Amino acid sequence: MKPEVSIIIPAYNESDRISGPLASILNFISTAELNAELIVVDDGSSDDTAKVAENAFAAAPDISTTVIRYEKNQGKGFAVRTGLLAAKADVALFTDADLSTPIEEMSKLVDPIQNGEFDLTFGSRALDRSLIGTHQPWRREQGGRVVNFIIKTMSGLQFSDTQCGFKAFNMITFRPLLDVMTIDRFGFDVEFLFVASYHKLRLNEIPVRWDDVAGSKVSAVRDTRRMLSELNQIRRNAKTGAYDLK
Numbered sequence: 001m002k003p004e005v006s007i008i009i010p011a012y013n014e015s016d017r018i019s020g021p022l023a024s025i026l027n028f029i030s031t032a033e034l035n036a037e038l039i040v041v042d043d044g045s046s047d048d049t050a051k052v053a054e055n056a057f058a059a060a061p062d063i064s065t066t067v068i069r070y071e072k073n074q075g076k077g078f079a080v081r082t083g084l085l086a087a088k089a090d091v092a093l094f095t096d097a098d099l100s101t102p103i104e105e106m107s108k109l110v111d112p113i114q115n116g117e118f119d120l121t122f123g124s125r126a127l128d129r130s131l132i133g134t135h136q137p138w139r140r141e142q143g144g145r146v147v148n149f150i151i152k153t154m155s156g157l158q159f160s161d162t163q164c165g166f167k168a169f170n171m172i173t174f175r176p177l178l179d180v181m182t183i184d185r186f187g188f189d190v191e192f193l194f195v196a197s198y199h200k201l202r203l204n205e206i207p208v209r210w211d212d213v214a215g216s217k218v219s220a221v222r223d224t225r226r227m228l229s230e231l232n233q234i235r236r237n238a239k240t241g242a243y244d245l246k
Contacts, residue, residue: 003037003064005110006171007103008083008094010076011040015047017213021099022056028103029063037064041083044073064088077188081178090172096165098213105208109168112204119173119201122193123166124159128207136212147224154231155194159205162189166208173201180243186223187230194234195243 007025011018022040029036038057042050050069057065068082080094091113093106101123109121125132126148135141144163151162167189177199183191196203237243 001035003035003089004091004114005034005036005106006083006087006089006092007036007038007106008080008087008092009038009040009097010043010079010083010094011045011049011053011097012043012073012076012079013045013047013049014097015045015049015052018049018097019052019056021097022053023059024099025095025103026056026060026063026065028106030060037066037088039066039068039083039086041079041086042067042069043076043079044071045069075184075188076186077181077191078184080188081181084169084171084175085178087171090170091168092171093168094165100213101164101166101208101210105166106168108206108208109166112206113168113170117202118204119170120193120196121168121204121206122159122162122189123164123208123210124161124205125164125208125210126160127205131207131209132211133209134211134213143224147227150224150228151190151231154228155190155234157190157193157197159193159203161205162193164208164210165189167192170201176245177201180237180245182233182237182242183230185230186226187234190227190231191234194238198238198243199245 040053050067053067084092091110112118112121177195181191
């Protein structure tokens with residue numbers, strides 16, 4: 001039976017903490033009796049992330065599960081695109097491996113797509129900060145505000161939070177756009193939203209519950225520099241017609 005929702009988890013060196021989130025998602029799918037598939041994309045991990053995921057999936061044989069692994073680390077954006085391209089459902093959700101946004105928030109994003117209201121919905125930490133349980137350290141939180149200002153200025157996207165790792169897609173309208181995406185790493189979220197907006201898809205930013213989880217691989221200095229470079233790449237792509245569908 002074709003799943004109604006595909007859940008994608010990009011993972012890189014997550015063997016120490018992915019088993020708990022996977023168990024939570026599998027339990028949620030089972031308890032809610034969802035017709036869903038769960039896909040883990042191991043982005044060239046040097047640890048046994050893929051094996052941990054396979055072991056977790058073996059405990060839930062009645063749920064459709066897949067582990068995709070490739071040897072070379074390609075970046076989170078590449079991993080998410082790989083998972084989306086493998087998705088069988090017409091609606092797909094990607095969530096970070098740490099489940100900083102609880103999987104129970106999924107309906108906030110998926111329902112509006114299934115109801116035909118939007119093509120792309122994405123979680124936001126900024127629209128309602130009362131939903132944040134555990135905050136990031138003050139310096140990182142302020143740095144996030146600066147990065148968001150830069151994103152707004154350079155991309156023209158007037159959203160409050162483009163970087164929350166909790167996004168859902170109407171795959172009928174969004175899948176064709178994956179062919180023109182070029183950003184493999186930190187700026188892929190912005191490119192997803194930019195290209196979707198460029199092609200007049202209906203986007204909606206939705207406040208979700210969120211907790212900071214220790215173990216983030218984001219580096220403020222390195223990834224801010226990378227974001228600037230990738231924002232410039234997005235602007236060049238738009239000017240040269242690289243985002244036009246052939």
